[in-house]
Amino acid sequence: MNEADESPPIPRRVGLAEVRASFNAPRPEWFFTTWFGRPLGMLLTPLFYNTGWSANGVSTLQAMLGLVACGLLAWGQAPALLAVAPIFYFSFVLDMVDGNIARLSGRVTYWGKYLDGLSDRLYYFLSPLAAGIGLWRAEADASYLELGATVTALALLLEVLRTRSAHYREWMESQSGPPEESAQVAARRYETLGVWAARLVTHGSFLAPLVLYLPQGVVAFVLVLVFTQGMGSALWIVATLGEARVLLDRRRRSVHDPRQPDHGQEASRD
Structure with a gap:
């Protein structure tokens, strides 16, 4: 193995300088991520x-805190409700900490990314329903x-549609x-709607x-x-379906068509 191919040594202890040196944002992040989550996440990472x-342990802790916050919302008692915001904002900061630890420890994995995304979404999906149950x-x-x-239903539907759109675009x-x-030019108006x-x-959540x-x-x-996450999810659903309609409208071979010369050779997708 060449020296250039060797991974840098994994530090046993880190400080704030090492955490900051390990992070680079490839594109601009959301306002609250940049000015709230990232700075506090840097401080907590050491x-x-x-x-x-x-x-992965931090991601799991984040998921558990999100479920606790939703449980307090569903309980609906005044003293417990006062703890929801601190729990949520702490879990939001933990979403920055897990990535920092993964980079510093040399354990950046696909499973970690999967778990991170799941941990992010539990509170986001369940909190509207939980608050309604409490009331x-x-x-x-x-x-x-x-x-x-x-x-909650709109948020879940949006997640399904975005996942399926990405799945079929990758296949195509x-x-x-x-x-x-x-097609990419035609899809830009839907991309813009999706961003907004x-x-x-x-921001509403x-x-x-x-x-x-x-x-x-x-x-x-x-x-x-209702007026932020609900309406935003509805608009995002429209944008996702519109973008998929434009980008995926391409002829393909059918694995079930015996008239195709390569019948049976193309893998099907659900």
């Missing part, structure tokens, strides 16, 4: 790294439960190359826990999520 935490338990009013469930490109330039919808979803400190805070929390 504590977790030097006490033996793994990146239903406290006031026997199903209207907020229905609103929360609708926001492996079979017949990337989309034509004309993502901003609405992300980040700020929503703060309204829990207001009178009738859980009601305000659900309504904020």
Whole structure:
């Protein structure tokens, strides 16, 4: 093995300087990530790294905290609701810590990325429904439960559509190359809509826990999520379907068509 191919030694202990040196943002990040999550994540990383935490361990802790926050929302009692925002913001910072530890320890894996993404989404998916359950338990009013469930359903549908779109685009490109330039140009308006919808979803979801400190805070929390995460998810769904319609509208060979000269040779996709 050449010296140039050797990985750098894994440090046993790190400080803030090593954490900062390990990070490079390839593209601009969201406002709250840049000015809240990243700085605090840098400060906390040495504590977790030097006490033996793994990146996947931090991701698991983040997921558990998200579930705890959702459980408190579903419980719906005032003292517990005051803890939701600190738990959420701490878990948000942990989302930066796990990546830092992975790079510093030389354990950047696909499984880690998968677990990281799952940990991010648990609170985001479940918190609207959980808040609706809490209001239903406290006031026997199903209207907020229905609103929360609708926001959660839209978020889950969006995740399915985005995953399927990426799945089929990867398949198409492996079979017949990337989309034509004309298709990419036509898809840009949907990409722009998706970016703005993502901003609405992300910023609304980040700020929503703060309204829990207001009178009738859980009601305000659900309504904020309806008008940010719910509406943003709906717009993002439109953008995802529109972009998929433009980019994936290409003829392909059918594995079930006996008239095809290479019948049976193309792998099918679900």
